Amino acid sequence: MLRLEKRPNPSQAWGYLAPILAVITTMIGGGVMFALLGKDPFEAIRTIFYDPLFSEFAWYYRPQLLIKGAPLILIAIGLSMGFRAGIWNIGAEGQYIIGAICGAGAALSVYPLDSVFIFPVMILFGAIGGFAWAMIPAILKTKFGTNEILVSLMLVYVAEQLLASMSLGLMKNPEGFGFPGSRNLQQYASAHNAELWTGTAIHMGVVFALISVIFAYIMLARHQMGFHIRLTGESPKAAKFAGVNPNKLVIYCLGFSGALAGLAGMFEVAGPSGQISIDFNVGYGFTAIIVAFLGRLNPFGIMLAGLLMALTYIGGEIAQSSLGLPSAAIQALQGMLLFFLLALDMLTNFKIKLAKAEVRI
Amino acid sequence: MxxxxxxxxxxxxxxxxxxxxxxxxxxxxxxxxxxxxxxxxxxxxxxxxxxxxxxxxxxxxxxxxxxxxxxxxxxxxxxxxxxxxxxxxxxxxxxxxxxxxxxxxxxxxxxxxxxxxxxxxxxxxxxxxxxxxxxxxxxxxxxxxxxxxxxxxxxxxxxxxxxxxxxxxxxxxxxxxxxxxxxxxxxxxxxxxxxxxxxxxxxxxxxxxxxxxxxxxxxxxxxxxxxxxxxxxxGGTLNSAKLQKTTLGEVVLKVSDLSLPPQTAFGTSLKSISFQLHKGEVLGIGGVAGNGQDELLACLSGEVRTAADAIQLNGVSLGHMPPNTRRALGVLAAPEERLGHAAAPDMTLTENAMLTAMTRKNLSHSGFLDWPRAEAYAKLVIDQFDVRTPGPHSAARSLSGGNLQKFVIGREVLQDPEVLIVNQPTWGVDAAAAADIRQALLDLASRGAAVIVISQDLDELMEISTNFAALNAGRLSDARPMAELSLDEIGLLLGGADAAA
Structure with a gap:
């Protein structure tokens, strides 16, 4: 009989090993799933994990990693702060949408004015938009004790309706021949979140993602706020004893993750996507939850996890077109990754023991 | 036979x-x-x-x-x-x-x-x-x-x-x-x-x-x-704690008419608690758990805020202050629950030293934490209080109850408090460690600090208290000199006889 036994100290080795093993077991589990779907498992795994990086078209896919990875990392860094403290913002997708609407709105409201100040203002509005949207669950939680998981999640659907209304009404392109969607910001130089160096796909959002990783690392390791966040997650009573104000922490964590999600939305709408449209959001806000846990809520871990998750997105798209894999299978693969990670994570704090058969008298 | x-x-x-x-x-x-x-x-x-x-x-x-x-x-x-x-x-x-x-x-x-x-x-x-x-x-x-x-x-x-x-x-x-x-x-x-x-x-x-x-x-x-x-x-000789005869100094902590409604559905309310605590005094508060011990500690530590005037340290009202402001003034506490309240189980001893010593031991500079100093402080506590552990990098949960309790008490005592409040300091602690802890509390009092010991263990209170009060259903009896009390009188106080009078 197998038995789990709690380790006196968390195992560091397993902390690093668990994510790697999770990727490997996901490949095996995914391979089995693809085989059941009637595809060659080895080819499918290779297409998803290997081709985007090393095939003959890799020159096209590699920059895509940054484009997909940056918003995931930016959002996940924000979420990880709250997750560490046991504050569950599940509505990053909504904050991402509102950030995009506010950022794009700031630019469209002054169109076609040409100024170097427009893009910084858009960044500010994007962050404020996401922050404000996250304040709704935060204030409801601190004032009335509502559950932030439900409120933030439901606000995603409100944000989606708002997005649709914007693309069909207020923000609709007057020169767009009646099609839904705003003006394309890629064609509005002052507002375009363009590549900083041609061919690298590094836009301002990538830079912000990197800054957020470093910021979060310093915060958690060296600053009082980060210590209080970790303490609250470990033991809320001890945190209260240490003098942490739980309400302030809720405001801070939800506000920070909302602002970063808003930023991610703003960089997306001003850059790779270009316009506010009904199907602007593609689930980064939800995938970022997986990224945050896959990265073990550690800033540098999240950076790697964000790139890995971007890889499955890109590899998944290739597999869909070249092998005809259904998109649901790719989502299942991403879910498997989280599942295996959480399962293997147990081994950081527990060890598996063979239970000895007890000797009878 | x-x-x-x-x-x-x-x-x-x-x-x-x-x-x-x-x-x-x-x-x-x-x-x-x-x-x-x-x-x-x-x-x-x-x-x-x-x-x-x-x-x-x-x-x-x-x-x-x-x-x-x-x-x-x-x-x-x-x-x-x-x-x-x-x-x-x-x-x-x-x-x-x-x-x-x-x-x-x-x-x-x-x-x-x-x-x-x-x-x-x-x-x-x-x-x-x-x-x-x-x-x-x-x-x-x-x-x-x-x-x-x-x-x-x-x-x-x-x-x-x-x-x-x-x-x-x-x-x-x-x-x-x-x-x-x-x-x-x-x-x-x-x-x-x-x-x-x-x-x-x-x-x-x-x-x-x-x-x-x-x-x-x-x-x-x-x-x-x-x-x-x-x-x-x-398996060795045992030192019993000895109270050095000291004359009590002036009043340090004054609690007057401290009341608190129940915090949870099964919580106890505190009813108009008043007492004075002198320099060098060990006030033993007896009573069966659940009569307001946790609530009293939370009010004194600052986890629960009350009317400002209800608690005064050297004439400064601090009932409205959060824990760290009180720590800066010299009021420290060690709650009953070691794992999950006094210490975070999965955090290291260094991090747990940071938990309460941040203010008084100057472990934080404009919000940035000085981990080397925290580690040095954790080491100091481990050495001075004979905490058996591989080192400050061990998680709190890896320590035995007695060792963790020595760490928790030592962490507060070495911060040189003016007033220290401890709840069940030796609960579930082996006899040798309990004796050490009691001695540390008495030494602290003989250096001029005031100590409140909340405990269910009457033997312990009789051994170390200068004054004794009983907490019953949220009411605190008048504090009386321990030496003047007979076991019968203590029993009556614990049963709430004083409160009924």
């Missing part, structure tokens, strides 16, 4: 990394009150669990009244005539006494017969109890009676009692002892687990002492002094 009821021979039980019981053999005679003594971790509970069928021994044999005794589960043990009263009661507050007793029986008789049975037993053994009352309305002593009667209805040959007096007032203890002596006279054997040596010396005729899983001795406790017994338990 009478004939043997339970014969234990070579009982051994190993858990991963520790041998809980190593070749333990002794006999319990029929109609004997047999004490089982030992520090925490000495293997008392494992041994009792084997007798009660909760744990199976790796080796060894048990004979009950001459027959092979291998209970596979508690039900088998009960059927064979072994009953047990646990330290923590398992009663439903919303049900009546009779209903609770019926729930614990294999074949409960009809309600009427049961009520008669309860009344008969309670009268026969001097345990007054009305079968129709709700358990929620009973005191701790009365609840214990419910557990005892539940056992007695099964007419056991051996009754095991685990720390039965830890929640009782002195008067209730006397009643319990009368009952136990009656049981003994009727031929029932009792295995009595306790760490209160004086009690054992008055009650028991045989004592078996365990240390580190091994039997040290079986002796007659009436022929030994409490100190000799304690030293057998610890």
């Amino acid at each position: 009478s004939k043997t009821l339970l014969h234990l021979s070579g009982l051994t039980k190993a858990y991963p990394g520790v041998i809980a019981n190593d070749d333990v053999s002794f006999d319990i005679g029929a109609g004997e009150i047999h004490a089982l003594l030992g520090e925490n971790g000495a293997g008392k509970s494992t041994l009792v669990k084997m007798i009660y069928g909760l744990v199976r021994p790796d080796h060894g044999t048990m004979l009950l009244a001459g027959d092979n005794f291998t209970p596979a589960e508690p039900r088998a043990a009960r059927a064979a005539g072994v009953a047990m009263v646990f330290q923590h009661f398992s009663l439903f507050e919303a049900l009546s006494v009779a209903e609770n007793i019926a729930l614990g029986m294999e074949n409960p008789p009809k309600a009427n017969a049961l009520s008669t049975g309860i009344t008969d037993v309670s009268q026969a053994y001097g345990l007054p109890l009305d079968p129709e009352r709700l358990v929620g309305d009973l005191s701790a002593g009365e609840r214990q009676r419910v557990e005892i009667i539940r056992c007695l209805l099964q007419k056991p040959k051996l009754l095991i009692m685990d720390e039965p007096t830890s929640v009782l007032t002195p008067q209730e203890v006397t009643t319990l002892f009368t009952t136990l002596r009656k049981l003994k006279a009727d031929g029932t054997s009792i295995l009595y687990i306790s760490h209160k040596l004086e009690e054992i010396r008055t009650l028991c005729e045989t004592a078996t002492i365990l240390r580190g899983g091994k039997k040290v001795a079986t002796c007659d406790p009436r022929e030994k002094s409490a100190r000799e017994l304690a030293e057998m338990m610890v």
